[in-house]
Amino acid sequence: MINRDLVIVGGGPAGLSAAKIAIDAGMKVTIVERFNQLGGQLIKQTHKFFGSQLQYAKTRGFDIANILIDDLAGYDNLEILLDATCVAMYPDKVLTIYQNNKYMKYKAKSVIIATGASEKFLAFENNDLPGIYGAGAVQTLMNIYGIKPGKEVVMIGSGNIGLIVSYQLIQAGVKVKALVEAASKVGGYLVHAAKLKRLGVDILLNTTVKKAIGKEKLEKVVTVKLDDNWQEIANTEKEIKTDALCISVGLSPLHQLMSMAGAKMLDVSELGGYVPKKSCDYETTIPNVYACGDVTGIEEASSAMVEGKITGLMAVKHLGFKLDNMEKLEADLNDQLCILRQGPCGEKIRCGLKKVGEIYD
Amino acid sequence: MRINEHPIIDFDHSKKIHFTYNGKSMFGYEGDTIAAALFDNGIRYFSDSVIYKRPRGLYCAIGNCGSCNMQVNGEDNVKTCMTLLEENMEVISEISEDKDD
Numbered sequence: 001m002i003n004r005d006l007v008i009v010g011g012g013p014a015g016l017s018a019a020k021i022a023i024d025a026g027m028k029v030t031i032v033e034r035f036n037q038l039g040g041q042l043i044k045q046t047h048k049f050f051g052s053q054l055q056y057a058k059t060r061g062f063d064i065a066n067i068l069i070d071d072l073a074g075y076d077n078l079e080i081l082l083d084a085t086c087v088a089m090y091p092d093k094v095l096t097i098y099q100n101n102k103y104m105k106y107k108a109k110s111v112i113i114a115t116g117a118s119e120k121f122l123a124f125e126n127n128d129l130p131g132i133y134g135a136g137a138v139q140t141l142m143n144i145y146g147i148k149p150g151k152e153v154v155m156i157g158s159g160n161i162g163l164i165v166s167y168q169l170i171q172a173g174v175k176v177k178a179l180v181e182a183a184s185k186v187g188g189y190l191v192h193a194a195k196l197k198r199l200g201v202d203i204l205l206n207t208t209v210k211k212a213i214g215k216e217k218l219e220k221v222v223t224v225k226l227d228d229n230w231q232e233i234a235n236t237e238k239e240i241k242t243d244a245l246c247i248s249v250g251l252s253p254l255h256q257l258m259s260m261a262g263a264k265m266l267d268v269s270e271l272g273g274y275v276p277k278k279s280c281d282y283e284t285t286i287p288n289v290y291a292c293g294d295v296t297g298i299e300e301a302s303s304a305m306v307e308g309k310i311t312g313l314m315a316v317k318h319l320g321f322k323l324d325n326m327e328k329l330e331a332d333l334n335d336q337l338c339i340l341r342q343g344p345c346g347e348k349i350r351c352g353l354k355k356v357g358e359i360y361d
Numbered sequence: 362m363r364i365n366e367h368p369i370i371d372f373d374h375s376k377k378i379h380f381t382y383n384g385k386s387m388f389g390y391e392g393d394t395i396a397a398a399l400f401d402n403g404i405r406y407f408s409d410s411v412i413y414k415r416p417r418g419l420y421c422a423i424g425n426c427g428s429c430n431m432q433v434n435g436e437d438n439v440k441t442c443m444t445l446l447e448e449n450m451e452v453i454s455e456i457s458e459d460k461d462d
């Protein structure tokens with residue numbers, strides 16, 4: 001059994017930001033990351049980020065990852081486990097970690113869960129054909145390995161991810177044949193949509209994919225028009241020839257470790273699915289187990305970084321470690337979150353967070 | 362299909378790595394996962410689903426789904442999207458031969 005003051009599960013923007021605070025306070029920390037690099041979703045983002053200056057807005061996603069990773073260099077109280085998956089968490093904060101075909105046990109005084117989210121799937125006939133991918137897989141292939149997912153792509157979903165990945169496909173030299181959206185308007189920011197329209201992408205609203213056609217791999221998709229109640233309209237089917245279909249219909253939090261350890265979970269649709277009930281100190285219902293980032297509600301890297309710092313600070317505080325100006329830092333971070341969640345864009349997340357115990361006026 | 366020119370990212374395709382796929386010689390580049398190298402070689406059909414033997418390919422690319430499993434150097438059910446390509450690897454698809462159709 002390996003003992004630590006803090007184990008952080010997930011090396012995305014939330015987990016990395018939490019780690020920085022905790023190691024600065026002198027805690028013995030381990031970060032567990034299942035991929036072979038740190039950075040989470042950020043390493044696949046080639047676009048310049050939205051948000052505020054404090055959270056590196058206007059910087060490209062993968063550059064933000066590098067800033068966060070560089071911040072952790074040179075600490076001998078930090079251990080980073082890559083290619084390592086946390087497969088179990090128990091109520092006494094024992095964690096099972098799988099790395100190099102071996103299982104290891106860690107006993108932590110505190111745990112921060114920052115596992116992010118996984119993609120939602122869409123039900124239609126033959127949705128398991130090779131050539132049909134989640135948007136994350138398409139990004140991984142293109143932006144990490146430099147491989148095109150196909151010659152042509154049909155994208156499902158016009159949220160920010162669907163819009164941005166469509167743009168990234170065009171940058172990589174892939175033709176985006178159509179972007180299909182079930183709702184009557186585009187879900188993501190209009191600037192992204194306008195960019196695609198200028199590049200000649202067909203955005204098909206009130207439309208979904210009814211089935212995929214192909215023998216050993218995707219050859220065609222059949223779209224169908226939807227009415228205002230999202231019911232299919234007869235005889236509006238249309239075939240589109242394509243060798244790739246990319247599904248981007250939202251994310252849901254990777255809550256499993258907390259559910260497994262018995263933390264109280266709530267199903268909150270505004271946050272994307274099962275999320276932990278939290279105290280105002282970001283603690284789940286298991287003492288000294290905290291959660292931050294997309295796993296507590298699908299949001300943005302900007303808020304994930306601030307939440308990460310707050311949970312890091314809470315772990316520091318509750319175990320009696322010290323940092324300079326702790327109260328001021330805590331107040332500043334909470335202010336930053338409020339600013340990020342202001343206005344109509346933050347409405348949904350504010351409403352969701354109220355349900356799990358965070359207060360917004 | 363490699364991305365040869367990209368406005369933002371530079372890909373390092375300098376070191377070739379050789380491997381075999383179902384006995385056929387192929388190559389990828391250092392840093393590729395097995396799945397990435399297979400994709401570049403035009404392979405999309407990786408395995409069959411367990412019960413209904415439906416064709417499966419890469420789906421999540423991050424080790425979540427198991428849809429990219431293949432036999433690698435004699436070991437079954439290796440996630441090819443998570444395993445880096447190595448010189449002289451022997452990769453065999455998990456496609457069943459005794460399909461009805």
Ligand SMILES: Cc1cc2nc3c(=O)[nH]c(=O)nc-3n(C[C@H](O)[C@H](O)[C@H](O)COP(=O)(O)OP(=O)(O)OC[C@H]3O[C@@H](n4cnc5c(N)ncnc54)[C@H](O)[C@@H]3O)c2cc1C
Pocket residue numbers: 009010011012013014015032033034035039040041042045048049050051084085086087114115116117160161164165254292293294295299300301302303304
């Ligand atoms: C296409 C796209 C565009 C985006 N654009 C923007 C933008 O412009 N501005 C913005 O602010 N945000 C943007 N985001 C959102 C942002 O990337 C995410 O909100 C953010 O990455 C969430 O951070 P996180 O640390 O919570 O999770 P993640 O970044 O998902 O990191 C979680 C990490 O945990 C690891 N993990 C999960 N389970 C385990 C386990 N059991 N054991 C070990 N490791 C595990 C994962 O491998 C991953 O590395 C975008 C996202 C996408 C996909």
Ligand code: FES
Pocket residue numbers: 418419420421422423424425426427428429430440441442443
């Ligand atoms: S494609 Fe999902 S595990 Fe490899």
